[in-house]
Amino acid sequence: MSWTRVFMLPLLTTLLILTFSSVVGSAAVQRDSKAVDPKGAARQVFVPESDASNFFKRRSRRSTRYYELQAEQRVRLSVNERRREYSEEQRDEYDNYVKEERDEQNERSRETNEQLREYHYDGFQPRYYWFH
Numbered sequence: 001m002s003w004t005r006v007f008m009l010p011l012l013t014t015l016l017i018l019t020f021s022s023v024v025g026s027a028a029v030q031r032d033s034k035a036v037d038p039k040g041a042a043r044q045v046f047v048p049e050s051d052a053s054n055f056f057k058r059r060s061r062r063s064t065r066y067y068e069l070q071a072e073q074r075v076r077l078s079v080n081e082r083r084r085e086y087s088e089e090q091r092d093e094y095d096n097y098v099k100e101e102r103d104e105q106n107e108r109s110r111e112t113n114e115q116l117r118e119y120h121y122d123g124f125q126p127r128y129y130w131f132h
Contacts, residue, residue, distance in 0.1 A: 047055075
């Protein structure tokens with residue numbers, strides 16, 4: 001029995017405060033309120049035709065033109081072309097460098113091999129056996 005009194009007392013006090021509060025009275029829905037006019041709601045949502053046409057005219061003026069798109073495309077193409085030419089040039093330079101280095105290395109190793117053949121040649125075998 002004591003537990004029911006513990007729960008009921010705060011519940012009743014809260015209910016009493018809410019019924020006499022002015023905040024609750026202003027938040028309640030009035031019973032005699034009329035339905036809102038549907039055409040009035042449409043007027044609030046939709047703009048007049050003249051305003052809508054002005055909006056679309058302004059939007060079309062601010063949109064990018066075809067020639068602007070073409071100019072941007074030309075700029076992109078020229079940048080890509082320059083990048084391609086630069087990378088081609090760099091690749092050619094590197095290929096030439098590698099080719100020269102390889103030739104120099106082959107020449108050095110050939111000279112070293114010739115010197116070793118001359119040094120180790122004993123005269124018994126014909127010379128052309130040393131060249132493979």
